[in-house]
Amino acid sequence: MSPLSRRAAALAGSLVLAGALVSCTGGGSGGTSGASDSAGASDGGAGTQQTLTVFAAASLTDVENEINQGFVAEHPGVQIRVTPAGSNDLVTQIAQGAPADVLATADTKSMDSAVSQELIEGEPTMFATNELVIAVQPGNPKNITSLADLAQPGLTVVRCAPEVPCGGVSDQVLGATGVTLTPASEENSVTDVLTKVTSGEADAGLVYATDVKRSDGESDAVTIPEAAQFRNQYPIAVVKGSPSADLAQEYVDYVTSEKGQKTLQDAGFGTP
Numbered sequence: 001m002s003p004l005s006r007r008a009a010a011l012a013g014s015l016v017l018a019g020a021l022v023s024c025t026g027g028g029s030g031g032t033s034g035a036s037d038s039a040g041a042s043d044g045g046a047g048t049q050q051t052l053t054v055f056a057a058a059s060l061t062d063v064e065n066e067i068n069q070g071f072v073a074e075h076p077g078v079q080i081r082v083t084p085a086g087s088n089d090l091v092t093q094i095a096q097g098a099p100a101d102v103l104a105t106a107d108t109k110s111m112d113s114a115v116s117q118e119l120i121e122g123e124p125t126m127f128a129t130n131e132l133v134i135a136v137q138p139g140n141p142k143n144i145t146s147l148a149d150l151a152q153p154g155l156t157v158v159r160c161a162p163e164v165p166c167g168g169v170s171d172q173v174l175g176a177t178g179v180t181l182t183p184a185s186e187e188n189s190v191t192d193v194l195t196k197v198t199s200g201e202a203d204a205g206l207v208y209a210t211d212v213k214r215s216d217g218e219s220d221a222v223t224i225p226e227a228a229q230f231r232n233q234y235p236i237a238v239v240k241g242s243p244s245a246d247l248a249q250e251y252v253d254y255v256t257s258e259k260g261q262k263t264l265q266d267a268g269f270g271t272p
Helices: 003-024 058-074 087-095 108-116 147-151 165-177 190-198 209-214 225-230 245-255 258-266
Strands: 036-040 050-057 078-085 102-104 120-130 132-136 157-160 185-187 204-208 220-223 232-239
Touching: 050 058, 050 087, 050 245, 058 078, 058 190, 058 209, 058 245, 058 258, 078 087, 087 102, 087 108, 102 245, 108 120, 108 165, 108 232, 120 245, 120 258, 132 165, 132 190, 132 209, 132 225, 147 165, 157 165, 157 190, 165 190, 165 204, 165 225, 165 232, 185 190, 190 204, 190 209, 204 209, 209 220, 232 245, 245 258
Parallel strands: 050 078, 050 102, 157 185, 157 204
Antiparallel strands: 036 078, 102 232, 120 232, 132 204, 132 220
16 A cells, blocks of 8 residues: 555544444434534634533534524634533433533523533533423314413324423423323433424424424424413533633633523523
8 A cells, every 4th residue: 555545544534433433423322413503713824723512402403503693703713512412411421431522401400410420611501491382283173272282182292201300391281280181202311392383293292482483383382371470491501621711711602692692592592
């Protein structure tokens, strides 16, 4: 083999290894999505780009892209890699050694678990709230008007598993209303619940208000009055041991800044 061929083979091997490492960041159980580059910037020079890995709750997927674009615009040369999943899955992945710089969860319970396992640097900061609604088919063909309607026979209803933030708040709201559901499935992320509805696999699902908004007309929302008292709070924090801790803190500061908050509110999130 010529020197040039040996060099090409070595480069190919390095690229395969790099791809495998990226895939591992999405290896958690229960519907965890793989890491994706949601925003990035480079001045074209070799070795000038810095990567920030953000583990974010699935319900933040779309708004996270907008936040990242705003952050990158102020931090040339930074690339942001996002791993979206259910909050408890994200904490599990970090506890098992998955590399991450920032953790943003959809509930305080998951973040508290990260804190108790000493996975977080400093104190988490609340940056948004969200509220449970019923996602239905466009036009609401099943005429679902309340949580109690979901208990009617003949309806295919899906929800999040109890250990997932949207599942935890679903339990709280159902308990407050006295409604008992027999769901067709319990999903491991709110995104999976919404997909069941928008794909026609389910007549209705319990999701966040922001999920219906980001579906761009593929689902409608039926409000649940009792859900107002059980709003989810979203905390964000720097992951302990982050090799880019200063940049990670700047990211947290941006999310909680006026610009970051406006982006979140435009996406339908409430203020912390």
